[in-house]
Amino acid sequence: MTGKTSKTPTMQEAVAHVETHGSKSQKQDIRKARSAFAIHGFEGPDFDHFPAALTDFERAVPKLRGSMPALQALIHAAGISEETYKQQQRAGRRLIESVTGAKAAKLERKARDDDWAELLRQVDLLVAAGFFRKQNRIALTALIDCCRAGDISPSGLTLGRAETWLSSAPVAQRKSLRNGLKALDGLRHIERLRPLLPPYPVNPTVKPAGRISTLPEPLQNAISNWVEVAAREQVDDPRHAHMASTLSASTRATYSAATSLYIQTLLELFPNLSNEFDLKHLFSENYIDCVLAAWGRNADLKTRTLAGYAADLGSLLHRNGLPDAGAYVRGLTKVLPYLVAGRSAGKTMSPKVKKWCQSLLRDPRKTALFQLQHLEYYRLTLEALADARQHGLDLQTLSKPTVLATLPDNERSAAKAALRQVRMFGMMAAYAAIALEGAPFRRQNMLSLRHTGPKKTMHLHLNGRSPHVIIKFPNEELKNGRFLSERGEELEPITIEKRGTGDHAVEIINFYLREIRPLFPEADKTHALFPPLEKAITPNDGFVAGTFYIWLAEASGAIGLPMNSHNYRHGYCSIDINEGRRSMEDLAKILGDSVAVVQRNYAWINAKQSVLNVQRDTARRRAKILQARSEAS
Numbered sequence: 230m231t232g233k234t235s236k237t238p239t240m241q242e243a244v245a246h247v248e249t250h251g252s253k254s255q256k257q258d259i260r261k262a263r264s265a266f267a268i269h270g271f272e273g274p275d276f277d278h279f280p281a282a283l284t285d286f287e288r289a290v291p292k293l294r295g296s297m298p299a300l301q302a303l304i305h306a307a308g309i310s311e312e313t314y315k316q317q318q319r320a321g322r323r324l325i326e327s328v329t330g331a332k333a334a335k336l337e338r339k340a341r342d343d344d345w346a347e348l349l350r351q352v353d354l355l356v357a358a359g360f361f362r363k364q365n366r367i368a369l370t371a372l373i374d375c376c377r378a379g380d381i382s383p384s385g386l387t388l389g390r391a392e393t394w395l396s397s398a399p400v401a402q403r404k405s406l407r408n409g410l411k412a413l414d415g416l417r418h419i420e421r422l423r424p425l426l427p428p429y430p431v432n433p434t435v436k437p438a439g440r441i442s443t444l445p446e447p448l449q450n451a452i453s454n455w456v457e458v459a460a461r462e463q464v465d466d467p468r469h470a471h472m473a474s475t476l477s478a479s480t481r482a483t484y485s486a487a488t489s490l491y492i493q494t495l496l497e498l499f500p501n502l503s504n505e506f507d508l509k510h511l512f513s514e515n516y517i518d519c520v521l522a523a524w525g526r527n528a529d530l531k532t533r534t535l536a537g538y539a540a541d542l543g544s545l546l547h548r549n550g551l552p553d554a555g556a557y558v559r560g561l562t563k564v565l566p567y568l569v570a571g572r573s574a575g576k577t578m579s580p581k582v583k584k585w586c587q588s589l590l591r592d593p594r595k596t597a598l599f600q601l602q603h604l605e606y607y608r609l610t611l612e613a614l615a616d617a618r619q620h621g622l623d624l625q626t627l628s629k630p631t632v633l634a635t636l637p638d639n640e641r642s643a644a645k646a647a648l649r650q651v652r653m654f655g656m657m658a659a660y661a662a663i664a665l666e667g668a669p670f671r672r673q674n675m676l677s678l679r680h681t682g683p684k685k686t687m688h689l690h691l692n693g694r695s696p697h698v699i700i701k702f703p704n705e706e707l708k709n710g711r712f713l714s715e716r717g718e719e720l721e722p723i724t725i726e727k728r729g730t731g732d733h734a735v736e737i738i739n740f741y742l743r744e745i746r747p748l749f750p751e752a753d754k755t756h757a758l759f760p761p762l763e764k765a766i767t768p769n770d771g772f773v774a775g776t777f778y779i780w781l782a783e784a785s786g787a788i789g790l791p792m793n794s795h796n797y798r799h800g801y802c803s804i805d806i807n808e809g810r811r812s813m814e815d816l817a818k819i820l821g822d823s824v825a826v827v828q829r830n831y832a833w834i835n836a837k838q839s840v841l842n843v844q845r846d847t848a849r850r851r852a853k854i855l856q857a858r859s860e861a862s
Contacts, residue, residue, distance in 0.1 A: 240266075241277035243328040255327060261320035265290050268307050268314065281325045287402075292318055294404065338377040345373045345383060348425040352416070357791030358782035359581075365412035372409025386413075386427040395433060407432070419779050421649075440489040447506040448492055455508060456484045459548040484545055487538035494520045512546060512554045517561070525567040536562060536571025578799075578830045585796060586803040590834070598790050599800045603661035605788040607737050610654040610745070617647040624648055628748040648748060655745030656759055656772070657784040658737050664797040666734035667700055667725040668819045672794035674702055675759075676771040680742075682756030684769070689742075696735050697726035707821055720821040802827070806834045 238246075240262075247255050266276050269290055279285070293300055293315055304314045326332035352369065355361035375394065376386060391410055395403055410432040416422050417430065441449050488508075495511055496503055498519050505511060524535050539562045546555035562568045578586075589595050598605070617624050620643070627633055627644045636644060660675060678700070680687040686706070688699040701722040704710035713719055725734045746752050749760040757771035778793070785792045792800070798820065805811045813831070817824045 238281045238328050239277060240279045240281050240324075243281040243324050246328045247324060251327065255323070258320035258324050261317040262324045264309075265314065265317035265321045268303050268317075281328050283322065283325055283329075283331065286321060286325055290318055290321055334378075335374060338374055341377060343377070343382070344425065345377065348383065348422070349373065351422055351425065354782045354786045354791070355779070357786060358778070359793040359796075360778045360782050361416075365408070365415065368405060368408035369412045370409075371405045372413060375406065375409075383425060383427050386431055388429065388431050388433060391431045392433045418775055420776065421779055440493060441485055444489060444492055444496075445503065445506070448508075451506060451508050452485060452488045452492070455488065455545060455549050456481050459484055459545045483537070484541050487541040488545060490524075490538060491520055491542060494523050498523060508549075509551060512551055514554075514557055517554065517558060521558075521561055521565060521568070525565060532567045532571030533574040534571070536568045536574070539568055540572075576829050578833075582795075582799055583833065585792075586799050586834075589800055590803055590807050595790060596804060598788065600665060600804065602785070602788060602790060603658050603665055603737060604733060606654050606658035606661060606784060607733070607740070609784075609787065610651060610658055610740075613647065613650040613654055614744070617651065620647070622647050624651060624748055628750060630750055652745065652748055652762075653780045653784055655741055655748075657781065659741035659745070660759070660781075661797070662734035662737040663700070663725065665801070666732055667698070668723045669797040669801040670700075670702070671708060671798070672774065672777070673708075674706060675794075676757075676774065676777060677706070677769070678758040678771070679756040679769060680758045682768060685756070687758055689738075691735065691739050691742075695726060696739070697724055698735060698738060699724050709821060712823075713821065721818055723819075799830075802831055803834060806831050 244259050247259060251258075263272075263276060266272065266279070266289075271279055271289065279289070291297075291300060293304070293311055301311065304311055307314075309317075323332065326335070349366075349370070352361055352366055356363055356366050376382075381390070391406075394406055413426065414430045414432045416426060441452055444452070492508075492511065495516055499516070502511065521539065524530060524538075539558055543555045543559040543562070546552070546558060562572060589599060614624070622644055624644075624647065627636075628648060633641055633644060663675065663678075664670070674686075678687045679685050680689055686700060686702050688701070690697050690699070699722050702720055704714045704719055707713065707720060725738070726732070727735055746758070746760065749762065751760045751762070751765040751770075754768070755761070755765040755770050756768055757765075759772040761770050761772055762776065763773070781794060782791065802816050802820070805816060806813070813824050813827045816831075817827045820827065
């Protein structure tokens with residue numbers, strides 16, 4: 230006997246199923262799906278008899294991704310936008326999922342409360358705080374759905390299984406899987422998440438060395454040589470270059486990326502240049518025009534990034550003996566509309582940050598919570614300490630790694646969890662207290678604060694009638710320190726003291742030094758206020774930025790105000806300006822920025838307040854007019 234095989238339904242049956250059982254929105258998918266099929270020549274009987282199977286559908290009606298000239302030509306010939314086609318294609322997919330049961334099965338998998346769900350909950354904290362991109366969260370969700378469909382837990386996902394998936398997956402699904410695997414491996418540097426991840430990396434593809442790796446080797450070498458020449462501070466007299474400070478690795482990488490993108494675009498436009506390895510021959514005005522015009526047509530690249538690349542190219546050309554070409558590129562940044570827009574975008578607050586600030590100012594609860602968050606972290610620290618004592622945990626003793634290692638597994642896990650909670654909330658309480666009652670210094674400066682040693686930046690005066698703390702950073706430790714030095718200025722010392730009943734920063738800092746900092750295993754090996762969890766290599770080593778991001782994401786999420794470290798500066802300024810507490814000039818002094826920079830970032834708050842004031846004045850005048858009429862009658 231042969232086993233009974235299930236017959237694949239047709240699109241005609243899928244339509245009938247939705248017309249009988251579907252919701253109003255599902256019935257609208259029928260029209261959209263027919264339109265998507267029609268673009269590819271499947272109409273009438275061809276549509277009716279087409280198998281309602283996702284693999285067949287994605288092959289015949291592909292999803293539009295990035296640049297797909299042939300498909301885009303079909304879409305434009307049909308007289309619709311690319312976004313409309315995307316909607317129609319998704320409708321066809323939903324139609325097939327409804328009749329095959331794939332949709333219901335997908336919803337069941339999504340609702341599971343398993344190890345994958347716990348990982349996603351942790352990732353959501355990172356997304357809310359801005360430490361994990363939403364696109365990566367989407368890619369991770371798609372990967373997890375594949376794993377759940379195969380009953381594969383995180384511990385069961387291996388590199389071999391991932392390679393098998395990729396080799397057999399349809400083209401439309403392959404990119405999604407790759408992105409999901411890459412996103413999953415991207416979480417491995419977060420120590421707290423490692424128990425929730427596969428034991429070993431699962432992304433089969435080695436991370437590319439960057440765009441430069443796609444170019445012929447002679448061009449790679451030529452670009453590297455140019456970057457080395459440019460990797461010195463720009464100086465007026467080349468004779469001084471050998472004494473100048475070298476640029477950072479990130480700046481070198483940006484120079485390399487800008488030049489590589491230029492060469493890559495040029496070779497796409499002029500394939501006959503593929504054997505030209507002298508860079509000086511590739512920067513004629515005609516070639517520069519063609520490349521920068523092509524950049525403007527590439528929707529995948531942000532104008533802000535391209536404007537930065539163009540500026541870097543100008544500097545690179547100038548430093549490598551092509552000053553005229555460099556000046557020409559810099560001139561185009563002031564002429565080409567997309568580069569002008571990109572330069573402007575680089576000087577103002579990004580839409581994402583502005584949205585966060587607007588949300589903070591619109592919600593009185595958030596506004597209050599932002600200003601009192603150090604007290605919330607303080608409260609949670611005290612609760613965590615009380616809970617540890619209630620369970621008989623001597624955290625001071627257990628904070629020593631040698632002691633912790635002797636405990637049985639279950640006891641060690643409980644002790645590590647308690648230590649982490651206390652350290653995390655205690656550190657966040659002190660960090661936020663300094664940022665809110667002192668000044669919102671940049672994250673790198675906060676984590677490098679030194680309260681002992683020969684190079685103190687935090688001076689403690691915690692005894693006596695007026696306990697206080699003074700923080701003073703030298704210009705060489707500030708991001709904009711060079712510009713301050715050139716203007717003959719320095720960041721003013723910041724004094725933290727109790728000025729009113731709502732001030733508790735000195736109390737919290739004192740508590741942190743007495744109760745929390747000693748719980749860090751490297752506390753006695755570094756001068757840093759916030760010691761590292763791992764070994765301190767130098768006496769000034771501070772807390773690691775990567776772990777700090779995770780702790781801030783989790784702690785701020787716990788109090789209902791997800792944020793990242795730079796939000797301290799934005800929130801501090803936004804609230805002050807919105808409530809008229811301080812002028813732009815005052816804030817510039819506190820931040821160490823110029824007044825122009827503060828105005829560029831926060832002028833929108835004054836503008837919004839001005840409109841509101843006009844509307845309120847108009848309303849008051851209208852009320853007076855009506856009152857006068859009423860009294861006259």
